[in-house]
Amino acid sequence: MNESAHLWLIPLFPFLGFLLNGILGSRLPRRLVSAIGVLAPLASFVVVLGDFGATIITAASSCPNCGSIAALALPASETLSYPWLAIGALQVDFTFVLDQLSAVMLLVVTGVGFLIHIYSVGYMKDEPGYARYFSFLNLFLFFMSVLVLAGNFLLMFVGWEGVGLASYLLIGFYFQRTSAADAGKKAFIVNRIGDFGFLIGIFLVLTTFSTLSFNQIAVRLALSPDWHGTVLTVICLCLLFGAAGKSAQLPLYVWLPDAMEGPTPVSALIHAATMVTAGVYMIARTHLLFDRAPVALWTVAIVGAATALFAATIGLVQNDIKRVLAYSTISQLGYMFMACGVAAYSAAIFHLVMHAFFKALLFLAAGSVIHAMGGEQDLRKMGGLRTKMPVTFWTMTAAVLAIAGFPPFAGFFSKDPILYAAFLQGTGGKFLWLVGIVTALLTSLYMFRLWYMAFMGEARSEAKHHHATPLSMLVPLVILGILSVCGGWIGIERFSAYLAPAAAAHRPMPTGNPALELLLGIAAVLVALEGWLIADKYYRRKTERPAEIAAALPTGYKLLLNKYYVDEIYGAVIVKPLLAFSKYVLGGMDLLLAGIAWLLAGIASISGMILQRWQSGNLRSYAAWLAAGAAAVLLFLLLTSSPHAWSLPFFHSETIFKVSHITVIQTGQAGH
Amino acid sequence: MSFLHQDVSLSWYLLLSAILFSLGVVGFLIKRNLITVFMSIELMLNAVNLSFVTFACQWHEVRGQIFVFFVMMVAAAEAAVGLAIIIAVLRARSTLSVDRIDLMKL
Numbered sequence: 177m178n179e180s181a182h183l184w185l186i187p188l189f190p191f192l193g194f195l196l197n198g199i200l201g202s203r204l205p206r207r208l209v210s211a212i213g214v215l216a217p218l219a220s221f222v223v224v225l226g227d228f229g230a231t232i233i234t235a236a237s238s239c240p241n242c243g244s245i246a247a248l249a250l251p252a253s254e255t256l257s258y259p260w261l262a263i264g265a266l267q268v269d270f271t272f273v274l275d276q277l278s279a280v281m282l283l284v285v286t287g288v289g290f291l292i293h294i295y296s297v298g299y300m301k302d303e304p305g306y307a308r309y310f311s312f313l314n315l316f317l318f319f320m321s322v323l324v325l326a327g328n329f330l331l332m333f334v335g336w337e338g339v340g341l342a343s344y345l346l347i348g349f350y351f352q353r354t355s356a357a358d359a360g361k362k363a364f365i366v367n368r369i370g371d372f373g374f375l376i377g378i379f380l381v382l383t384t385f386s387t388l389s390f391n392q393i394a395v396r397l398a399l400s401p402d403w404h405g406t407v408l409t410v411i412c413l414c415l416l417f418g419a420a421g422k423s424a425q426l427p428l429y430v431w432l433p434d435a436m437e438g439p440t441p442v443s444a445l446i447h448a449a450t451m452v453t454a455g456v457y458m459i460a461r462t463h464l465l466f467d468r469a470p471v472a473l474w475t476v477a478i479v480g481a482a483t484a485l486f487a488a489t490i491g492l493v494q495n496d497i498k499r500v501l502a503y504s505t506i507s508q509l510g511y512m513f514m515a516c517g518v519a520a521y522s523a524a525i526f527h528l529v530m531h532a533f534f535k536a537l538l539f540l541a542a543g544s545v546i547h548a549m550g551g552e553q554d555l556r557k558m559g560g561l562r563t564k565m566p567v568t569f570w571t572m573t574a575a576v577l578a579i580a581g582f583p584p585f586a587g588f589f590s591k592d593p594i595l596y597a598a599f600l601q602g603t604g605g606k607f608l609w610l611v612g613i614v615t616a617l618l619t620s621l622y623m624f625r626l627w628y629m630a631f632m633g634e635a636r637s638e639a640k641h642h643h644a645t646p647l648s649m650l651v652p653l654v655i656l657g658i659l660s661v662c663g664g665w666i667g668i669e670r671f672s673a674y675l676a677p678a679a680a681a682h683r684p685m686p687t688g689n690p691a692l693e694l695l696l697g698i699a700a701v702l703v704a705l706e707g708w709l710i711a712d713k714y715y716r717r718k719t720e721r722p723a724e725i726a727a728a729l730p731t732g733y734k735l736l737l738n739k740y741y742v743d744e745i746y747g748a749v750i751v752k753p754l755l756a757f758s759k760y761v762l763g764g765m766d767l768l769l770a771g772i773a774w775l776l777a778g779i780a781s782i783s784g785m786i787l788q789r790w791q792s793g794n795l796r797s798y799a800a801w802l803a804a805g806a807a808a809v810l811l812f813l814l815l816t817s818s819p820h821a822w823s824l825p826f827f828h829s830e831t832i833f834k835v836s837h838i839t840v841i842q843t844g845q846a847g848h
Numbered sequence: 849m850s851f852l853h854q855d856v857s858l859s860w861y862l863l864l865s866a867i868l869f870s871l872g873v874v875g876f877l878i879k880r881n882l883i884t885v886f887m888s889i890e891l892m893l894n895a896v897n898l899s900f901v902t903f904a905c906q907w908h909e910v911r912g913q914i915f916v917f918f919v920m921m922v923a924a925a926e927a928a929v930g931l932a933i934i935i936a937v938l939r940a941r942s943t944l945s946v947d948r949i950d951l952m953k954l
Contacts, residue, residue, distance in 0.1 A: 793950035795885075800877050 182223065183272040186282065187321040189219040193314035201307025210297045213310030217293050217317050221286035228279050261330070268388055271327030277678035280525060281324045281457055284532045285450050289317050291652035292445040295540050298648035299441050299547060309349060309439065316342035320450055324457065329378045329388040332458070336374065336422065339451045340367045346446060347438040359434035366431040370421010377414030380407065381465075390461065397464050404468050412465055412472030415458065416479065423455025423509045426483045430743055432506055436498040440543030443498060448505045448539050449532040456512040456528055460521045460679050467519060467681055474604070477517020481611040484510030486740075488618035492625070493726075493736045496553050497542050500626050504579065505535055507615060511594055514608055519681035520597035522672030523590070530590035533663050534578040537656035541572040544645050544653065545630060555626060560635040567650050569631050571657035576627045578660040580620035580704045589664030591616065592697045599696060600686040609696075613703055620707025628715035861902040868895035882934050882944040886927075893923050 193216030201209050261268040274282075293313060300309050319342055323335025340363075348360030378388065384407050385393050397403065419425070424432035435447045446452070459466060459476065466473050484507045491503035508531050515524035546553055548565055562569045578585035581592070595616075598608040672680070714721045726733040735741070790801065868891055875888030897916045904912025938944055 795946045795949065796877055796880075803873050803877065 183227070183274055183325055185223045186220045186272075186286070186325065187318050189216045189223075190314040190317035190321065192216065194311045194318060196311075197307045197314065198311035201311055204307065206306055209307045209310055213314060214290070214293045214297065216314050217286050217290040220317065220321065221283075221290050224279070224282045224286050227274060228283060265386060266382070266388075268328055268330050270331065271389065272325040273327040273390070274325065275678040276675050277457075277460060277525065278324045280529060280675065282321060284529050285317065285320050285324060288449045288532050288536050288656075289313075289320075289445055291655055292441050292449075292536060292540070295444075295543070295649050295652040296439075296441040298646035299543055300439060301646070303439075305349065309346075312342055312345045312349070313442070313445070316346065316446060316451070320454075323454055327390060329381060329390075332461070333371075333374065333378060336418075336454065336458075337371065339446070339454065340364065340371070340422070343367075343435070343446050343451055346442040347435045349438055349442065353437070356437040359431075359437040363431040363435050366428050367421050370418045370428050372418075373414045373416075373421070374418025377411050377418060380411045380414060384408075384411065394464050397468065405471065408465055409469040409472045412462075412469040413475060415462060415465070416472060416476055419455030419458050419513075420479060421455075422458075423452050423513070424506050425455070425479050425509065425513055426486060429483060429487065429506050430746060433499050433502045433739070436496070436502050440498065440539060440546060443502070444536045444539030444543065447502065449536040452505060452509060453512070453528045453532070456509065456516060456524055459513075459516045460525055463516070463519070463521050463679060463681065466516070473517055473519060475517070477514050477598070477601075477604075477608055480510045480513025480515075480517055481608050481615075482510070483507070484514065484615040485611050485618070486510075488615045488622065490736055490739050491622040492618060493733065495555050497545065497555050497558070497626060497630065498539070498553055500555070500622060501535070501538055501542060504538075504619065504622065505531075507619060508535065508579070511591065511612065511615070514598060514612060515594040518597045518601045518605060518608065520594060521679040521681060522675045523593040523597055523668060525675060525679060526668055526671045527590040527594055530578070530586040530660075530663050533656055533659040534575040534586055537571060537575040537653065537660050538579065540649070540653055540656065541568050541575065544568045544649055547649070548645060555629040557636055558630045559633045560631070562631040565645060567653060568645065571653040571660075572627065572631065574657045574660050576623045578664075580623050580707065581616055581700055582704055583701065584661070584664070586660050586662075586664035588697075588701070589666075589668060592693070592700055593668040595700060596688065596693050596696050599692075600688050613700060616700055617703045617707045620704040621711050624708050624711030625715050628711060632716055633719070858902055858906050862899055865895045865898040865902065868892075868898065871895075880945050880947055882937065882946055882949070885946060886930055886934065889930075890923060890927070893919055 193212050196212050197204075197209055204212075259267065260270050293310070296309065296313065300306055303309065316339060319335045319338025321335075323332055323339060326332035326335055344360045344364040347363050348357050350356045351360070381393065382388060385396050387393065387396075417428075421428045432447060432452065436443055438447070466476070487503045487506035487510060491500050491507065494500045494503060508527070512524045512527050512531070515521070515527060544565065545558065545561060545568060548561070548568075549558065552558070574585065578587040581587045583589075595609050595612045598605050598612055601608065738744070790797075792798075872888045872890075872892030872895060875891065876885055879885050879888060897919050900912045900915045900919070904910065904916075934944065937949060941949065943949075
């Protein structure tokens with residue numbers, strides 16, 4: 177265990193950035209705000225890079241002949257000295273773990289995060305709430321690094337909820353717009369539904385393993401190698417539900433398209449590159465559990481494949497440039513889930529990283545287009561932007577080629593291993609592969625559709641005035657463009673070799689052969705090419721054809737355009753009955769609670785009305801009551817004292833007074 | 849104290865005291881003029897003084913008489929303060945009618 181990694185620094189910098197910009201930001205000059213906002217992720221990135229580099233150097237020097245870069249110095253684990261929870265036997269600490277998996281993830285989060293922060297400086301330049309924006313973005317990075325570094329379920333859940341909060345705040349950044357505020361609420365509520373499953377999963381882990389630490393769970397599982405299914409399946413299905421919420425999979429994907437209401441860099445960072453991949457990361461992190469639960473694993477694969485295809489079909493007909501990308505993100509996340517489902521965790525993480533590059537690039541390029549069009553997001557009003565913004569055009573082209581899966585771009589190297597791994601998994605796997613390949617066709621089609629509609633042809637609207645794209649926006653585009661081209665050259669073999677200690681499946685994997693892999697790769701490229709050709713035909717040469725097809729198939733077109741009416745169905749089946757039920761319950765509770773309250777208030781006010789008559793302000797009435805009270809006390813004393821006492825005043829005074837008279841006389845005489 | 853040797857029994861003194869006290873109470877309750885009310889209070893105090901003296905005589909206790917001195921002293925002080933207040937009220941409100949001095953009303 178390497179204790180000198182200073183892992184706590186990684187979340188600390190963004191947190192400081194959040195505090196500084198959040199508390200003082202509105203009073204600081206914009207340059208300082210941007211400096212704080214950008215330097216915080218940079219500092220974290222440098223720390224991560226330092227740790228990452230150190231592990232590779234250590235590995236290379238201590239094992240020069242190993243031939244693999246499996247870093248021996250990892251995992252580095254760090255427990256902050258303050259214990260968090262200690263309840264009976266349960267002990268939960270603030271433990272940060274840096275292993276190969278979290279190292280890769282952190283590189284993406286802080287690296288891409290840093291680039292997007294730079295981009296934001298240019299993109300958000302004229303926006304009000306500049307400091308608020310950067311403080312939220314830093315807050316997101318803080319929670320995301322906590323999520324990634326967490327060494328136990330509970331700490332991961334803190335990060336999980338935290339990124340949900342940051343996402344909510346940033347989707348609703350333009351909270352003056354009702355649609356943005358609603359989208360934020362929708363994202364938060366749908367995520368809460370997923371979190372419910374995640375929480376149940378955590379509780380089950382706690383009751384099953386009596387610990388929440390990933391390390392100790394791994395030890396327990398290693399001790400009982402024959403333990404499969406049952407409880408583990410239930411746990412994994414619960415975790416999958418949580419992951420589906422965060423990673424926008426069926427049936428909980430509905431929040432992500434609406435999340436596009438946020439600023440575009442936010443969509444790039446949170447709703448494409450990092451936060452939505454948290455579900456994939458969580459499954460990879462807990463893959464020891466999933467490996468023991470084949471049923472749950474198949475569910476993951478089926479959910480992923482279904483989502484990939486489902487979202488891709490919707491993406492075909494959307495006209496908002498960001499929505500197309502949102503459905504594309506859901507679809508690509510489906511690929512990652514599919515990879516997890518066939519226990520190809522390294523392939524999933526590899527695609528996650530590559531996807532972070534090209535999808536962040538796609539969003540940033542789209543943001544650049546939107547910026548230039550003065551806020552216009554409708555593809556039908558774009559066109560001909562190729563010559564007007566060459567840098568955006570070329571980087572976008574690289575990203576489109578990457579996501580469509582053309583070699584030698586990043587997507588080719590990451591998508592093929594997934595399809596290949598799926599293909600190897602028996603008959604069901606063949607089916608997954610088929611779904612994957614159809615999705616690849618659709619992906620290529622809708623991406624090139626977007627590309628043609630935005631950049632090719634003639635401008636379809638009178639551009640009000642084209643904003644020049646500032647350098648701060650171009651530099652991240654170019655860097656991400658280079659990564660989208662070259663990122664995949666790492667190769668899945670080297671990547672999975674590096675990741676093996678943290679994410680190798682602990683179950684027998686079918687072996688394939690290189691020829692088959694090559695064949696499948698060629699098939700995938702041909703399919704992508706087919707998608708390009710279709711897009712070329714319909715959106716460049718015969719631009720009237722799509723409308724004709726839509727007219728010929730009105731039902732199908734409307735179904736897709738309205739996203740299969742899922743929002744409407746959810747609204748009718750879940751939201752409305754729930755609201756009605758709440759109102760019913762609320763009505764009952766209202767009656768009960770309000771009844772009690774009204775009763776109490778009524779008693780008080782009625783007695784007040786009676787009692788206030790005494791407070792007449794009339795001195796003589798007070799005196800009368802005083803006298804009456806005194807009389808009553810006197811009467812009470814007389815009635816309750818012994819009958820003998822009746823004699824005291826006058827009634828039988830003779831004897832007493834005689835006696836006293838005598839004594840008075842006697843003493844009087846004695847006195848004389 | 850020699851008059852107590854006569855056949856006037858103590859009960860007459862106490863009866864007188866009670867009558868005076870009741871007069872004071874009634875005066876306090878029915879009179880509207882603040883000065884009359886004030887005088888009624890003095891009447892009550894002196895009625896009580898009379899019973900104190902009576903009982904002091906009866907029991908040959910000096911404490912009862914001491915009480916009377918205290919009451920008289922306090923009554924004197926109270927008269928000074930009370931009359932000052934009455935004058936202040938008169939100046940402030942141009943009336944001494946108890947019914948119209950009702951600022952404490954809600």
